Amino acid sequence: MTTRPARRRRPSHARPERQFKPGCVPAPGEFLVWSGNRHFAWLDVPCVLCGRPTSLRSHAGEPAHKVCAEDWIAADPVEARRSGRFASDAQPKKPTSGHA
Numbered sequence: 608m609t610t611r612p613a614r615r616r617r618p619s620h621a622r623p624e625r626q627f628k629p630g631c632v633p634a635p636g637e638f639l640v641w642s643g644n645r646h647f648a649w650l651d652v653p654c655v656l657c658g659r660p661t662s663l664r665s666h667a668g669e670p671a672h673k674v675c676a677e678d679w680i681a682a683d684p685v686e687a688r689r690s691g692r693f694a695s696d697a698q699p700k701k702p703t704s705g706h707a
């Protein structure tokens with residue numbers, strides 16, 4: 608009996624994974640833009656920066672309060688930009704509509 612490889616139907620429009628790319632690291636003293644539910648997890652776990660429970664996640668999935676991440680950026684902006692550990696959401700390009 609011959610074994611045939613299992614064929615998987617793969618629709619051409621299927622995307623491999625949802626992209627969750629970070630955008631820019633805000634300047635010290637500016638606010639992170641963490642919009643969207645991908646920054647929100649149901650489970651409260653200790654923040655990597657202050658240790659108190661948080662349901663927020665960075666782009667990399669690190670549990671961290673937004674204010675803690677902002678403080679972390681302000682404390683070492685050079686490292687923050689180099690590592691990109693905490694960054695704002697990538698902003699979708701808005702079409703420049705020329706409405707009068």
Ligand SMILES: [Zn+2]
Nearest residue numbers: 654657672675
């Ligand atoms: Zn925190």
